[in-house]
Amino acid sequence: MIQHFTPDFASLEDVKVSRLEKQEIMDAFSSLDERLVHAKDGKEAIAIVKEYFALSDDLSSAISLIYIRHQVDTQDEYYKELSDLIDEIMPEISAVTNQFDKDFYESPFRKELVEEFGQLYFDQVALSMKTFSEEIIPDLVEENKLVSEYIQVISSALIEFKGEKYSIPQMGKFTNSLDRETRLEASKKVWGFYADNDEKIGGLYSKMVEVRTRIAHKLGYKNFLQLAYDRMGRLDWTPEDAKVYREKILKYIVPLSNSIFAAQKERLGFGKDTRSSDFAIFYSTGNPTPKGTPEELVSAAKQMYSELSPIASKYFNFMVDHKCLDLVAKKGKAGGGFMDYIPGLKTSFIFANFNGTSGDVDTLTHEFGHALQGFLGGEMTNVPSYRTPGMECAEMHSMSMEFFTYPWMNLFFKEDTDKYCYQHLCDALTFIPYGCIIDAFQAYVYENPTLTHEERKAYWRQLEKQYLPHKDYWDNPFLESGGYWMRQHHVFENPLYYLDYTIAQVVALEFFAESREDEKKAFEKYIAFDKLGGRYSFRELLKTAGIKNPMDGDTLKEVASSTMDYLKQFDPAKLDK
Template sequence: MKFKEMPYERIDSKKVKEEFEQLIEEMKAAKSGEEQYEIHKKYYALTDRIETMSTISQIRHDGNTVDAFYEAENDYYDNIIPEIQDYSSRYLRVLYESPYREYMENRIGQVAFKNIELKLKSFDEKLIPLMQEENNLVTTYEKLIASAKIPFQGEELNISLLRKYMTDKNRETRKEAWSKLSEFFAGHSEELDDIYDKLVKNRTEQAKQLGYDNYVELGYYRMNRNSYDKDMVKNFRDQVKKYLVPYVSKIHELRREGLGLSALKYYDYDMFFSEGNPAPLGTPEEILKQGKAMYSDLSPETKEFFDFMFENELFDVLGRKNKRAGGYMTYMPDYNAPFIFANFNGTSSDVDVITHECGHAFQGYVYREYEIKEYRDITMETAEIHSMSMEFFTDKYMELFFGERAEDYRRMHLQDAVIFIPYGCMVDEFQHIIYENPGLSPIERKEIWASLEKEYRPEMDYEGDLYFMGGGFWQKQQHIYSAPFYYIDYCLAQTCALQYKTKMDEDYTKAFESYLKLCKLSASDFFVNMLKEVGLNSPFEDGCIEEIVTKLNKYIF
């Protein structure tokens, strides 16, 4: 079914509560594990319906954040989702404490029960008002970013549409574009500080009410960190600082020379070629058509997937006013349908949507008919391997999108992938510091960001831009507001994707078979175990980053 034809009906929280209460009573009264499993399938159907309707509402709201109907629906879900989480938590507790747990564990897996444990550790009914407030604050931030009306060269642009000028081959044009972006955030800095201050205090209070010292432990539980902890993450970040940060500095020096500049400024940071970064050929419709040709050739599985996406119009990728910034893949379980949301802007990031977000969507399509819903409940570091690795597996098709500049794109893409990891680790360490010290003032938070930039991005030169020099850059990073502790998942996944990059150049077919196996494993096992099963090194192991850096030399230098 085409997305535009999918009917929407608001979830009635009162009826949902009644359905959950009935399931809880049935689960308590069950006389066997087999009977509990049949009841559990009713739970799947109920939560699938809730997820489908709330997701349709979210997509339509994000597509036009000033649409009055879906704005009201979005506000409604901000308030009832925590209540639904309460009903779900009560049901899961009964399942977790079941006398037939051994049978259920054999049916839905140990990972499922570990995740239930984390959910129970991260929620209590008394948190509902705070969670509702948290959702409303995140929505306030997203609306503020989406509402940007930035005057630029006779146009009025939102942030997504401004981005193509931020990588313009004319240095003065991109400097002006970055300056306009800085002006917007500086002009709203106090408001952004206030929103974040309230979020930090809110999340800290949630943690305190559950008995935790601060939000870090609660944040890890909510991110389903079911097989690693903050010490393992710190060890990974330390490896990045030791081996990757100096390596990235060398990449930047190589880029500076290639651009013919005496110094690399912040508005040059995303530039890779003096003639301009490669831009995709053709219209958005033509890019999607070329994507169809690419996935048709890549494998039978990817052909089937993209045909399904294309025929059912499961894309909203055109940039426009009042559309939420950024992009994502989401899923509507009642239709077994992934959906891709993005903002095409005429840059290479348009093609990244067809590779990165389609990597997410492909994995979603692969697991669409799994009976055990818990196997679909993938953690984010695993999900991002699916997307970031697909970027590399599709590298060989870039002539379809960039013509004669395909090799330039491949070089830019690889360098950009490596450059990203220190930045992502900086975002993660920043959040650890902030939530371990929730009483910090807005000024102190910005000072900490500026200090971390010297560790992770020592070459960054803001050339007198007071807002960015003062440590305000992080306020444009939506994940910091909306999804705390998510960003390290990108770094862990990119580390694995870079391993696939080197493996596919040794044996492409074997590497893709490993990738497809990882997609099919979904969430049936823990992250580190699945890496081992498909032949990838864990990013947490000492020596992992050092080995990757050594192997990358032949591609970059």
């Protein structure tokens, strides 16, 4: 049987995970499927589906815990083996659970099942069935292989710098260096790597576009664009909506972002000699940093959440007390940061690598925004896919929390508080045009699948000139030829996903404006939104939560103007002292 988890643990570290036995797991799901097919009435079918959800929760809890343990200590042999095992056995297990979904969809007791679980669940199952057929299995294998090859090319990069060899992420500390010579040299090296691999990466991307287009044709789509939307479960918005939204970004957000970049250029003071890589530096005096040890930052966060709201405080303290936060970088620990919800334990978990930058504080706000939604969504429903909203909404919870916590940033940044808030808000705004062209680029590529690599690059450069006109690549012919997108791994790994971040960013700015009017009321609205989880599709969810859709009406215009009002209180030149 699959290991059963219960929420009565004292410390997450002590929860043991047993080995996954493929055959037992498959048998368990198959026997539920068998019973569902032979159910006598709606009541029995409902009970079986509930068992299926509980079983799925146990399996996904085991998978989450294995993944977490492996990330926390990549040297641990037991969890490394279990983690490899998951990759090996999941395709076969998915085949059985897909069959269950299919039989659920075709059940003669649909009326009763819809009454119990809602129409949305059927719509979700229908959409995932539409994006798959036996015929495309070899193409899917090829697609995954190409993605792995891209990851391999990027992650195996070793860049020689000042007598040592570094990976691309490791070069980050040099490309962001306050020392200009280091920064420009490091940046030249990193882009040199992409220039050297231009043909290779471009060739991989061409093959990806080709195989994705082929899959789309086999499934009866005109091109890959709509299929990408269907794969992501976008039930009620279309590539056309995205197009209109991108035009509004150009109209309302780009002028603001241009003014932010112009002020930045002025502060840096390099005049005509400014290089695109200088924009990595926001203040000539360096970035704001949190003051204090990781323990002090956590206790500041405890104080912050206790003053913000009893609900936030309750769950943050729970995570601290039950050791559901692993924040400090250590030997053998994987890089990056994430939040994961473990349904069987009814808890969220946060993984991070504190490194003394403002990103440490972002973890305590952003990832906790995800975590809080996990807790509240988990309490509201037993249907796994209803706990958290779709991909376009998931980041709304986390990005909004970054803004709700502004009044407490002095606990972390002391004398750097204004410096932090101004930069954080500017970054939020200037990100939107960038996220927008990552989307525009891909939409164009998949609508015109026969373009050459050079034509794609030219189109990218054209988009940059429109949306990010401050980018002047007079010193870098590779970037001038339109190669920047090749470093954005989402373009390769998660086609057409990136726009979601910009949508979430706009919603976060809406919450920010409301919190400045009435913080308590805005936070109550946010908690209610958390609790709705994923029980509605995108448009319905926003409507139910009382959030204006970033794509509709004048939302972007209003958000731009309220954000600008707030930004006006800062004198960035003064902050840069």
